Amino acid sequence: MSPIRLSDLAFTLEAVIDDAFGQKAVWVVAETSDIKNYPDRGYCFLTLVERENGPTGRHETLAKLDACIWRKNYHTIRDFEQATGVAFARNIQLLLLVSVGFSPVYGLRLEILKIDPSYTLGNIERERQAVLDALVQNYPDLVWQEAGQYITANQLLPRPTVIQRLALIASPGSDGWRDFRHELKQNSFSYDFVVDEFLTQVQGQGADRAICGQLERIRSSGVAYDAVVIVRGGGSQLDFGSFDTLLMGHTVAGFTIPILAGIGHERNVSITDLLCHESVKTPTKAAAFLIDHNRLFEEGCLQLRDRLSVAARDALQTAREQIDVETERLRFVTYTYFRDRHTELTEKAVTLRHLDPANVLRRGYGLLLRNGRILTQTTDIQSGETLQIQMHDGTITTKVVEL
Incomplete structure (x- = not known):
């Protein structure tokens, strides 16, 4: 068999692929990898892969294709991030509308035309729901549902009347750590808080194990903390993965000290948010929550002081009026008594005068x-x-x- 030129083979492949996929677009499910994004130029190169768990439990690659997003469709990255809150990054499974092209020089490449945000959101929600279902089924004494709401042992812990001693879990030097400490220290009521820091990573692979390790340190410290505060700054939905794991949910739900979470922005609600004692949206609001909690106690004390002052004033006024009444009564009784005794003495004096020998x-x-x-x-x-x-x-x- 006579050999053919490489270009002839390439042109043949180009014709076949163009005949099969030219002017067509197909939806594919794939995972992102090796992303090279150039926002200033308006295009992005990446690799799409499909993996499955092999017999040994490791991920095995079933397929891998190069892909790109050109300037005319580059807005789809921004649209996806705005719709999902998920950063366009590696290791995300996406539903993509692609066209298939082959170049004799550059080879086979998929052009990404659109990214379906609902697929990604659905995946995230399905994974979170699976974790919640597992918690309810396997740990019914720690997590259960009432009227469609998740109730946990941590949520039912009594909240201290005044919260002063805190265990803080945060990433060292992070914006979340800095915002929380600043807001707490600069409170307008000059409240003092004792904060012991348990610094660790709060996002990325293994972050849930690191956070739970710090929670165990807090539990075994023997210190009577009023609350544990977990904070981090905002980020994409994928950055919250460490707060959506089964390990994190189980640890938070059963923790013996009230946990306050300030780990995200308005659109992010994690499993940790659902199961902890109290959840607020940002580290700054976590500090504000603690300040407001103590302020409510102080206002209650001030109200009691005012009520006590009014009650004491009213009691003194009533006592004065009662004393005035009793004084007048005593004056009348005394006057009557001495008048009667004077009359008796006068009568006795007359009698004595009559009986004088x-x-x-x-x-x-x-x-x-x-x-x-x-x-x-x-x-x-x-x-x-x-x-x-x-x-x-x-x-x-x-x-x-x-x-």
């Missing part, structure tokens, strides 16, 4: 005396003895002649 003698009575002793009975008197009779105006001597 001198007054009795004035009325014509006399006193029979023996040597100055008053005699009141005839049996005490003997015939022939000499006695005295005291009259009003003097005393006379008399002799008893006969009894």
Whole structure:
């Protein structure tokens, strides 16, 4: 068989492929790899791959093709990121509309015309739902559903009345760490917080194990923390993968200290957000939540102080009025008592004046005396003895002649 020129083979392949796929577009599912993005030039080169788990558990590559996005369709990257919150990066499984082209010089290449964001969002949601279902099924004492809401043991922990001692999990030197510490320190109420830092990676491969390792350190430290705070700055949905794992969900749901999560922006809700004690959207809002929590306690104390002040003032006013009433009553009772006693004394004085022997003698009575002793009975008197009779105006001597 006579050999043919390479160009003849290439032109033949080009004709065959053009005949089969020319002017056609097909939807394919593939994973991104080896991305070379040139935003300033408006084009992107990448490799699309398909993998499956092999007998040993390792990923085996079934297919690999080069692909590109030219300037006219470069907006599809921005559209995809805005629709999903997922950064266009490697190792993402996408649903792509592509056209197939072959160049004798550059070989086979797929041109990406469109990326379907709903497929990516659906994949993320299906994976998250599978994790939540596994948690509910395998750990019903830690995670369960009520009225369509996920309830966890961590959510039901009592929240301290005042939160002061914190364990902070964050990436060292990150914006999230910096925003949280700044907001907490600069609070307008001058509240003091004690913050012990447990710094670690919070995104990327193995981040969930690193975070759970820090949670275990906190648990075994023996320190009575009021709360654990996990913070990170915003990012793409894929950056939240470490907060959507089964390990992270199980650890957070059953953790014995209330966990406050401030790990994303408004559009990001992770499994950790759903299962922790309290979730806010950013590190700054996490700090604000703690400040507001303590402010509510202080306002309650201030309200109680005001109520106590009013109650004390009212009680004193009532007591003053009662004292005035009792004083007036005492004054009246005292006046009446002394008036009555004065009347009694006056009556007794009159009686005493009437009973005074001198007054009795004035009325014509006399006193029979023996040597100055008053005699009141005839049996005490003997015939022939000499006695005295005291009259009003003097005393006379008399002799008893006969009894």
